[in-house]
Amino acid sequence: MGKARKPKGHKNKLNPTGLVDAGALLDQELSNEKSDSPIQAIVEQLQSSSAEEKICGLQTLATICQNEVNIAAVVKSDVVRIAASLLVDPDQSVRHATAGAFRNLSVLSVQICEYMVDQDVLTPLLALLNKYTVSSGGEWKPTFDRNMHDQLDEKSDTFLQAVSLLWNLCESTSIALDSFNQSHLLESFVKYLDWQVYGKEIAIAVSQCVLVISEDNIVSWRILSSFGNELTSLLALDGDNSSILLRTVAAGIIANVPPLAVTYLGQLFATLSRTLEVNHRPALGSVTSSLPLLNQKDVIQLEVTDDTRMDDESAEQSFQRRRRADMPSEVELEVRNVGWLLQAQRIAAEILTNICSTEEEEWQDDMDDENLSDAESVHDYDTNGLDDSLQNTDKLPIEILEAVKSFGFVEKLWQKAQPIAENVRQILVENDRSLLKRVNNLRASSMLCLHNLCNNISTEDLGGAEAIYQVWLELGQQVFQGEKNPKLLEASTSLMRATLEHLRKSPELFRQMTESDLQLMLAGVNECKDPEIRANWLRMLGILGCLLSEPLIKLIIDLVLSTCLNEENLWTISEAMDSMMDIFAENDWNQIVHDLDMVAKCKELDRRMKSKLKQSKRELNERYPAVCTVRTNLWRFCKYLETEMKNFKPAAENEG
Template sequence: MGKTRKNRIRHIANSNPLGLNIIPVLLDGNQDSLDNGLDPVETMRDQLLNVNVEEKLNALQSLAVMVQSGKKDKLTAICQNDIIRIAAPYLFDRDQPLRNAAAGALRNFTVCMPEVCDVFVEQDVLTPLLALLNEYAQDAQWTPTFDAALDGQLDVRSDTFLQAINLLWNLCESSMTALDTFNQSQLIGGLIRCLDHSVFGLDIAVSVAQCLLVVSENNQKVWNALTQHVHALLILLELNGVCGHHYLRTLGAAILSNVPALSAAYSSNILNSLAQTLAVDHQEALSNVLNARVENERNECVPVLDINMETEEDESEEAAALRRRRLELPTTAEIAIKEVANLLDAHRVAAEIITNLVSNDDDEWVDSEGEDASESEGILDYDISNANGNEDIHDEDKLPAELIEMIKNLGIVQKLWHKAQVLPDNVVQTLREVSVELIMKVKNLRISSLLCLQNLCNALSPDDMGGPKAIYDVWVELGQLVFKGPQDVAVMEPATSLMRAALERLKTNKELFSQMADNDLELIFNGVKNCSVAEIRANWLRMLGTLGCLLSETLVRTIITFIIEACIEEDDVWTISEALDALMDMFGDNDWPTMIVELNLPEVLKKLEKMFKNKLRQQRRELKDRYPAVQTVRTNLTRFIRYMEIEADKYTKSG
């Protein structure tokens, strides 16, 4: 029970990827359409069909603005119309600005509303998109140019490639049809060369790496292609420098780890690279952003005398265009935020790679009994020591010795624990004023780190994790965090999962829990009662079962009573099965005949069994791949009750 599946590396798209500012003129244009009684979607469609390139550009710019506005009704209306089908061919139009506008608008659409990806595929965005990218792949002479007058901004053709590769990434992540189509495109070789950031710049290199990471997941056709480019990927693992370099290096490690043959052959290179990434202090980087903000605010208070005597009326058209483009460039603060965002993403991806490296994805539950298994199994068929299927929880040989040694020597556990820490309240408050995006990335990093630590806790021995005392300290600290202040469910689930895994590792260390009292248990009881998420309730109940193997008989009696009451009040059959499994586990190493009789456990459990079976029948379809595990608990419960009856009978006769 309670197995942890292999985690998929999450690819969180950037919001506002183009860095577009809402253009008042365009918004006014849409407002004019509304004032004149014209539907803006229909107006956009008419402009796209116009032979005039300027009209088409206006339509695509309006689409970009509408997407950024996030008005779901308008975006849904666009999907229900044929606007995407009309706009898609402009990805491969002769006019470069038109290509750029189409790529940017369509890419933004898939970021702000990922569910449109299937619509995009249905409306044949892939044909012109792949034709466009193939043009770059076949042009060996193409390299970007960077405008020094505009802080190294990409030329229009290269920016079009950047938007297009991000669009492809989003489509392949959301649509199997898109991925299958990509597999037939032979684009890998052309994309690999774009990983050279010294030639193509960090923005393009990172986006290409993100795309390759998505298409290489569980995709043997891409694996075969990537094995021809190992050297280019290994070079990424040696990158160092700014946060963008750390992110690109980590993405390179992630791509290698996606390919089984390469992951096995270069596991040492991958782990060393990830350790270097995790060694960078993200809290210090966040503090630097906040300090820069304070400095910028101070500088903004200083009046600046503008000695430029040239008025806007005297500007040439070219100078005016350059001035407007400069105004649209990201500020120093925005660039700093982007850098830290890259670092946080690098740390998150590193944690997810390590999770995948130490997880065994081959463990599946097998329903060996079937739904109609005999309910009259005798005590001779029941082994109380392994009733819950967790008898191998302390096997120390789950990972290769070389991998375990590297994890220890590189301090991976300690580095991840640092990433899982809560930021100080004052830092969070200031960050919230600076960038909500960074707040979300910090949260995602915590979640990934906690999940990775849970998997490491399941896979490593207590000594490899730093010893029982270190694991206990983590358990206590996490407990203090989850009971403190408002709870975020997204963080609570991995936090309680790690607590549960840590506690399992301490089953033979009763001395660490000698000071535990009723009020400590009451905190967990309240955690179960006040939680609306079944997964978290299951974690708490599992922990109570483990504590029942560690605490005094008086406290054990309290735990048993609570678990039974919780099962009676519980609606979710998976949570009930976890609680019952934990209850049976408590009797694996303990004989409490007095408690069995005084609490009348055989009769109480028979009533609970009847309720459990009814809920199992009702929720069978909802359980999906969890059904076999719940069915195993159902079968074991019948045998466990029979064991309870025999023990109670023995005790009664002996008395």
């Protein structure tokens, strides 16, 4: 949904052939005097006339790419470009191995996906997919082996890997999306959402690919708007976690297409509510009791193969052997099942985030505050006219607001944002970090959705100031006592900041706050290396400066100023200064201004902001106008402070 990179499905096994151990093969190639490098050995195998040699080369490529130190060597070579042609190799098993290897490669990073597009993987990939759609005349249907956990036949699994690869590429680069638009494949893709014919796994992969393709893509909207009945039929799915994921992704596609979103808004909200109301904790508890068995299985089940027998086997026998090697265990199926639920709930949170977003005010990019003159005097800085971030009114359309309230989305999202039990988290750390990543992604997406709702819903409709204050306290405990995951910290502090905005008019809730409490936040600023998270901390300190007693306010202002004077990130400085100026909206605090020598420090910050703005326009991107506005206000604030100090007599002088 564009809010966060989507975790991909389970990866293929790294031994698609079952012929040799890829690590041993790599060691052999490293010591082979006839090969200049492992990459050269792979290239020779890929260019062999033997299908098994090609598959071995693809297997090794997939394996070495799991180690980051090998990626640079792969990128510097032509191995990806050479392997790309094998997506349309005459041999079905070679096409299958190529699609699987590339799918594994594509999950590594956005940069790798961009590199694959540069190496023209898209041309053969789209040609391969075209064979399943237009060229097949609509006659292709998958078969499922009931004796092997409904594993797909080789041709169908190749399609599954190819769609997953396309999904990753389109999510990573607009070039892939443009190429897909020109391929005219989307209309054919919709039929693969029929899970009763093509199975849940294919339907899920295709739906997730379409979800990415339909985001902000007018070309896709023209096509998908004609398939409302097909998409809405999926919203009625019920049952296992694969059904939950498929119906949720279908809801996401509908939400992406404006004509469909307007027509089926009520069904959308009902679907998202059903997805979020499922309690994911029992499923996590169950799977973590089985996870240690997964590693035991990997160690115990070692297969000794007879090379002579394999040389004599037919292509079909070879494929069946590879299928048996790839057959997932019961524990792996359980992990995948829980992963589907976590993924569905994360997507539901992201859909809600998009639906509940309001259009931001348009800024003028050509703002040039260098033209400000001294004629713009202190009167241009109105301490009573500063923008109060919290307008205690609902900003959402009434039908969306009523749905948020009636379905209890705030409460459901808050439950999803909570940390899991420590013993469960520890088992995931030790046995399946990919599942832990999905848990963290769900928590982060839920908090970011709540952050969005806080910015667009009134204090009353969020449950009142007291309830919001309790949320703020709980988040603080989680931040200071929980794991220091950067993604979770950014989401948590963003939500803390948004909740605190609602408490600007409730200073009585903070009467018991002490300097030691405040020092935790000050430490959070000093210890934080991420500029986005630092900006959240500094913004919160600025809000607290409007609520606390004078000694604590002085401590806050001193910290904000000293931090900004040592801060390199312009956005962080901007957020901190904007919040600090709010502290003076209702009180001049002249003694603090004098004691901290604020005039000189603010002038220095103004000079630094002016200098940095000239260098940072491209880096700031859409934030540039907002930073310009803060810098303009800071310039006027400096003039205001100067005027105040001319007439101010410090406390020591008054006593004399």
